[in-house]
Amino acid sequence: MTIESLQDYxxxxxPTIPRTPTNRYASIILLRETKSYAIFTTEGGEQQxxxxxxxxxxxxxxxxxxxxxxxxxxxxxxxxxxxxxxxQYGIFPYAIxxxxxxxxxxxxxxxxxxxxxxxxxxxxxxxxxxxxxxYAAVEGEGARKARLMTDTxxxxxxxxxxxxxxxxxxxxxxxxxxxxxxxxDYTTPGVFLPSVETSVDLTADEFVYVLGNxxxxxxxxxxxxxxxxxxxxxxxxxxxxxxxxxxxxxTQALYDAFRDDSEIDMTSGDLNLADFQKHVxxxxxxxxxxxxxxxxxxxxxxxDAILQDIRALNQDExxxxxxxxxxxxQSASFAV
Ligand SMILES: [Zn+2]
Numbered sequence: 638m639t640i641e642s643l644q645d646y647x648x649x650x651x652p653t654i655p656r657t658p659t660n661r662y663a664s665i666i667l668l669r670e671t672k673s674y675a676i677f678t679t680e681g682g683e684q685q686x687x688x689x690x691x692x693x694x695x696x697x698x699x700x701x702x703x704x705x706x707x708x709x710x711x712x713x714x715x716x717x718x719x720x721x722x723x724x725q726y727g728i729f730p731y732a733i734x735x736x737x738x739x740x741x742x743x744x745x746x747x748x749x750x751x752x753x754x755x756x757x758x759x760x761x762x763x764x765x766x767x768x769x770x771x772y773a774a775v776e777g778e779g780a781r782k783a784r785l786m787t788d789t790x791x792x793x794x795x796x797x798x799x800x801x802x803x804x805x806x807x808x809x810x811x812x813x814x815x816x817x818x819x820x821x822d823y824t825t826p827g828v829f830l831p832s833v834e835t836s837v838d839l840t841a842d843e844f845v846y847v848l849g850n851x852x853x854x855x856x857x858x859x860x861x862x863x864x865x866x867x868x869x870x871x872x873x874x875x876x877x878x879x880x881x882x883x884x885x886x887x888t889q890a891l892y893d894a895f896r897d898d899s900e901i902d903m904t905s906g907d908l909n910l911a912d913f914q915k916h917v918x919x920x921x922x923x924x925x926x927x928x929x930x931x932x933x934x935x936x937x938x939x940x941d942a943i944l945q946d947i948r949a950l951n952q953d954e955x956x957x958x959x960x961x962x963x964x965x966x967q968s969a970s971f972a973v
Contacts, residue, residue: 638841639950639960642942646935649876650841654768654971661838664881665848666873666921668913669711669790669830674801674823675858675865677706685822687796690885693893703888704792704799706830706857711787713756714857716770719850720754723764726961729753731969733763738969740962765961768968769836769843784839785847790832790884792824793891794903799828824858824865827907831887835880842964849947870910872917874940879930890920 638644649661677685685704692699723729731740732747744750754761761767762778771783792799801823834851836844851869858865875881894916895901901912918936925932935943950956 639963640841640845640943640946642939642946643841643845645939646876646933647841649933650844651838652840654840654843654967655838659838660878662835662875662877662880663837663839663844664833664835664875664877665851665871666833666875666881666887667831667851668870668872668910669706669832669857670868670870670910671824671826671828671830671865672868673826673864673866674803675828675867676821676823677704677710677858677865678822679707683822685796685800685824688791690791691889693889693896694886695893696896697889701794701892702796703794704796704824704828704830706790708787708789710857711790711832712770712785712834715847715850715854716756716766718854719846720764720766722850722853723766723961723965724753726958728764728961728965731764731965733969736970736972738966763969763971765843765846765964765968768971769839769847784837784843786835786837786880787832788884790830791888792828792830793888793895793908794828798904799825801825827909829908829910829913831891832884833881833887840967842960842967845947845950845960846964848943849951852944852947853951871940871944872913873921873934873936874943875925875932875934877928877930877932879928879932881928881932882924886924887920890924891916894920 638647649663651659651661679686687702688705689700689702691697692701727740730744730750730752731738732744732750734747739747751761751763753759754764754766760772760775762772762775767781769784771781774780802820803823804818804820806818836847855866857867895903895912950960
């Protein structure tokens, strides 16, 4: 185990990559906060995705139209972050022969080697990314189910007050004329999206990789625009043998708490991180109070220790390289 502060929770991870499910869940409970203008549309869409949902769990009679961020929009950027890291630290090219993994020059001299891994045409099917996040059918390799699950997440406040329509006049530089006016539908900075990423049957090191990707990733939203700075705030990690709650329930429970707090006004001004921190413990307690399974929540200083250890690993080039190699050795030698 690479991260010492996870030692206390060793029983909640699986020692080696499993062939069959055992439902050991480790959930990362977080808030995604926009720190710039962002665009959350589905492919080719002009307008951001919005859904009418019951406002709260208690306040279920009212409706709120909320910004929606689909699963792919959350996980794909984190996968790309992880994959770029694997490339930077020389995981590619690698080759496998008789369960032994070789790298670099040596790998390229082998009969067949993997020189990269990317969506959608060239998934290698053996690297940590492929084994953790899964892939759809690849010729000759079948498909692999993800061991990381997440759902669509929803804004707490109504879409009308967290959105801004901006018009741009595209200037033609050569002819000094103004061209088409393009209108974009933006999410404003300071919007919070409560979310849970649930891993199932990961080794402790695979979990460290997933959490590292989440901490490193800062750009979400419309691809190709390179805008949409998002800060991920990890609130807690929970270990269980059942799933905890849906992202929408998390958003609704926070909405209920804010509605009943006279110091918080959701309709004017901005919500801030402190508002969430004030209520998150009691909200999580309510949401997990009646689970039909075992459950342990890690927050406060214990969570800080885990996050600090993961940051320290990511700051140390030599350790990180060894860690990623070890991780890839495990996944590549796992006979599919
Ligand atoms: Zn791969």
